[in-house]
Amino acid sequence: MASLFPRATGSILPRGLSGARPRHLNGLLQHTARSVQGVTRPITAASLVHSRCFHESPKHLSTAATSRGRLLPEFGLEGKVVIVSGGGRGVGLTQAEGLLEAGAIVHALDILPEPDSSSEFARVASRAKNELGSSLTYHRVNVRDEKTLNEIVGAIAKETGHIDGLIAAAGxxxxxxxxxxxxxxADKMLGVNVTGVFMTAQAVARQxxxxxxxxxxxLIASMSGTVANRGLICPAYNASKAAVxxxxxxxxxxxxxxxxxxxxxxxxxxxTAMTAGLFEAFPERKTAWPDANMLKRLSYPEEYRGAAVFLLSDASSFMTGADLRIDGGHCAW
Structure with a gap:
């Protein structure tokens, strides 16, 4: 989702680094103490637990919201069909689960032959069906394949009767x-991160x-679309996110x-597991990156779920053409 290292349709590591999960990931995650909603604790891979948020749509405010004691119904996504590109794993899948918890029906697009090999996708899909009363459906597609992309989005619209939202997280x-x-x-970078995002948005808007x-x-951009990252040499990536x-x-x-x-x-x-690989290759970044922002820590995938729900829901009904930067104050110095 999104930062310099979203889930990817291609390699996101420097050349020569393996994409396999680093052996020391848990130790890395424990390196930074996490403080979210007043709770501070060491981070482990198993501790990335998502909070739940259920709301009714605004039209039910006087009935369901009142009887159930739920506030801010404008954040609800009940019955809305949302497409998430890059939704087969990683940050995109984390976003998809948040949308499901808010009531949406989610269709995930990804280049992977099968979604998340660790069965994380299957877990989320099972939750959607058995616990949340919704569904998570997987579609394999390369976002640079304009013809197939439009066929899949058109089929989703025909089957459901409508498409209400998109998170373009493939990158x-x-x-x-x-x-x-x-x-x-450079062509591949811009092709996936800019043209792929453009064509995905176009396919959805067309319907x-x-x-x-x-x-x-x-559209998932990055703080790197606003600033050049000190100590991180990614000219094409940063240019692509500025373009987004x-x-x-x-x-x-x-x-x-x-x-x-x-x-x-x-x-x-x-x-993420991928940033852990970078920390093994460049240990100095383990302390330099957290020190570069005002909160003195790194972020975690679930910390962007609320932003996605906000932007897709009626809670942001008068917001368009805006960039919601969530960077711990990195760009505000």
């Missing part, structure tokens, strides 16, 4: 100096406009008359 990363970057690598339905699109922020503004301007809102989320550094 890749590569750390290479500008002088060593090849044209092929919304055809059905005269309003909706909300959330600008793309969202333009799509918001063009599609606003159809009732379609378009915003971006720009995360800071996120703890």
């Amino acid at each position: 890749i990363q590569q750390e290479t100096t500008a002088l060593e970057y090849s044209a092929a690598d 919304m406009i055809e059905r005269k339905q309003k909706g909300s699109l959330v 922020i600008q793309l969202a503004r333009n799509l918001a301007a063009e599609w606003g008359e159809h009732g379609i809102r378009v915003n971006t989320i720009s995360p800071g550094y996120i703890v």
Whole structure:
């Protein structure tokens, strides 16, 4: 989802690093104490527990919300169909689970032959069906395959009758100096992170406009679209995320008359198995990255779930063309 290291449709490690889960991931996660909602504790892979949030839609405020004692019903996503690209694993799957908990029906798009090999996707899908009264469906697609992408999104719209939202979280990363970057690598980076996001948003908006339905699109950018990261050499990646922020503004301007809102989320550094690999290769980043923001810690995938629910729900009904930067104050110094 999103930071410099979202789940990826390609390699996000510097050349020469393996994509396998590092042996010392748990030790790394424990390195930073986590303080969320007043609770401070060491971080382990097993401690990334998601909170639940159920709300009714605004039209039920006078009945269901009152009888059940639930407040802020505008945050509810009940009955809404949301597509999450990059939703097969990692940050995208974490976002998908948050949307399910808020009441949405979720369709995950990813390039993986099968979703999350660790059965995390199966767990979330089972929760959706057996506990949340919803569904999580997987569709394999390369976001650069425009024809297949439109066929899949069109089929989802035809089956459900509507598409209400999108989280475009598919993306890749590569750390290479500008002088060593090849044209092929740069084209691939921009192809996935910009063109892929553009075509996914276009496919979803096309269905919304055809059905005269309003909706909300959330494109995952990065704080790296605003600043150059000290000590991290990613010229093509940073340029691609700046392009995503600008793309969202333009799509918001063009599609606003159809009732379609378009915003971006720009995360800071996120703890994932992939960032753990980077810390093994560059140990100094383990302390330098947390020290670069005002909260003096790294973020975790579940800390962006609420932002996605906010932007997809009626709680943000007058918000479009905006970038929601969630970086621990990294860019505010």
